[in-house]
Amino acid sequence: MIFDYTLAFVAGVAFWVLILNDLHHYLGHKLKGRLQFSSNHLKHHGAKDWFETIRAQLGAMLPIFAVIALIGVVATDIATGLLFAGGFAAGYLVFPRIWHMHMHMAAPKTAYGRWMRKHHFHHHFANPKSNYGLVTPLFDMLWGMYEQPARIAIPERHAMDWLVDPATGKVLPAYEQDYRIVSRDHGEALLDQVDEVAADLDAAYASVPPTA
Numbered sequence: 001m002i003f004d005y006t007l008a009f010v011a012g013v014a015f016w017v018l019i020l021n022d023l024h025h026y027l028g029h030k031l032k033g034r035l036q037f038s039s040n041h042l043k044h045h046g047a048k049d050w051f052e053t054i055r056a057q058l059g060a061m062l063p064i065f066a067v068i069a070l071i072g073v074v075a076t077d078i079a080t081g082l083l084f085a086g087g088f089a090a091g092y093l094v095f096p097r098i099w100h101m102h103m104h105m106a107a108p109k110t111a112y113g114r115w116m117r118k119h120h121f122h123h124h125f126a127n128p129k130s131n132y133g134l135v136t137p138l139f140d141m142l143w144g145m146y147e148q149p150a151r152i153a154i155p156e157r158h159a160m161d162w163l164v165d166p167a168t169g170k171v172l173p174a175y176e177q178d179y180r181i182v183s184r185d186h187g188e189a190l191l192d193q194v195d196e197v198a199a200d201l202d203a204a205y206a207s208v209p210p211t212a
């Protein structure tokens with residue numbers, strides 16, 4: 001019985017990993033802000049280090065959790081169905097909240113962390129219509145959403161703190177192979193900051209990368 005319940009929970013987490021790409025692609029991007037899930041995700045694309053609050057994340061998850069719990073309970077029994085939905089909820093809350101934030105805020109410590117950051121920052125700064133996975137590129141590959149990241153160009157105002165040497169403003173040598181910073185051409189008329197914020201959000205809603 002314990003084994004069955006553990007399996008139900010693990011299957012729920014696995015289900016989350018399996019449909020993460022679709023949640024991110026359809027609910028996050030394609031809805032263009034029509035649900036809170038989507039508007040929060042697009043704000044995350046539009047502004048450096050912007051993450052929704054835990055309360056907002058819980059609110060966005062509840063309807064999805066309810067549907068999965070209902071299907072699980074009808075298809076199996078109450079305990080198994082709820083544990084399956086619980087595994088899904090754990091995946092939904094823990095991975096985006098902890099791992100996704102960690103990728104943005106902290107420097108990679110392992111080859112895997114470095115590799116997944118490149119996958120994710122390609123999604124942010126090269127093509128937001130590709131590389132939706134946060135823990136593995138496998139499902140991007142299977143669903144035809146994968147792009148092999150080249151050296152990623154990041155607009156100066158979006159560059160992660162861990163990427164840049166604060167003294168010089170340049171990419172730290174350890175990451176030069178993977179990233180470069182692009183600055184605005186100061187010969188052109190500068191947008192004021194309000195326009196810049198609006199332009200970043202427009203780019204996020206159109207699922208295109210922000211421009212320098």
Ligand SMILES: [Zn+2]
Pocket residue numbers: 044100104120124
């Ligand atoms: Zn992100």
Ligand SMILES: [Zn+2]
Pocket residue numbers: 024028029041045123128
């Ligand atoms: Zn996205």
